[in-house]
Amino acid sequence: EWESITSRDPNIAGYEDFSKELFNTPREPSCWDVYVGFLCRAVYNIAVHGFSNLKRALVSGQYHNPKGIMFGGTQLEPSHVLLRDFLLKHDLTGSSQSYEPVVTWIDLHTGLGPSGVDTMIISKELKEETNRWFTDLPRPVEDFSSGPGSVTAGYDLSKGVMSDFYTQLFQLN
Structure with missing residues (x-):
């Protein structure tokens, strides 16, 4: 995935449109x-440009x-390399076919959604299943295809989402 990320247009998400004005000003701020x-x-x-474009x-x-x-790096972070290698070394991804692993990946962030209200964001493919598991959530589960007013608005070009990485790791094995 790194090759596709590092070779894409540097302004694919509009970063350069805001860079000199907001993100990387040419001089030290007064x-x-x-x-x-x-x-x-x-x-x-x-x-x-609109809030969603800035986001x-x-x-x-x-x-x-x-x-x-907001530099995303050039390789997988060491902690994820260690976890990936551990899972593969100890055959915890289901590659032996002797069992099907059940994995729940929880990635906590602050600042998404209204203050004091937990927001669960999942992949679109798992939305129905997640709604069955968590019937008492105070608000609906959101996926990354939600509309412009959603807390997920603007994430459509994000890369390096760890739930995607681990989903792929478990599906490949």
């Missing part, structure tokens, strides 16, 4: 920039400027 200027530029860019540029990150914010 006191004005920190307390007033950034807010003014952010409001202007949201008005011109997409942020959450999709970028893979071409190691010194820029």
Whole structure:
């Protein structure tokens, strides 16, 4: 997956549209920039480009400027390499065909959805099954195909989603 990520258009998610104004300013920020200027530029860019486009540029990150914010790296993080290798070494992915593993991957994030309300975000393929498992959720389960008002809006070009990585690992074996 890394080759496809690092070779895609650097502005595929609009990151470069916001880079010089908001993400990677050409000079060190002054006191004005920190307390007033950034807010003014952010409001202007949201008005011109839309909130979902700014969010997409942020959450999709970028893979071409190691010194820029939201740099996604060039390889799998060491903790995931260790976990992947451990699962494969101890035949915990079901490759022996002697059993079918049941795995639940929970990736916790803050800041998605309304304050004080848990939001469960899952893949579209698992939406019905997840709704059966979690019948008492305070709000509906959302998937990454939800509409523009959704907490998942803007994530359509995100890469490196670990639930996708582990789903693929268990399906390949």
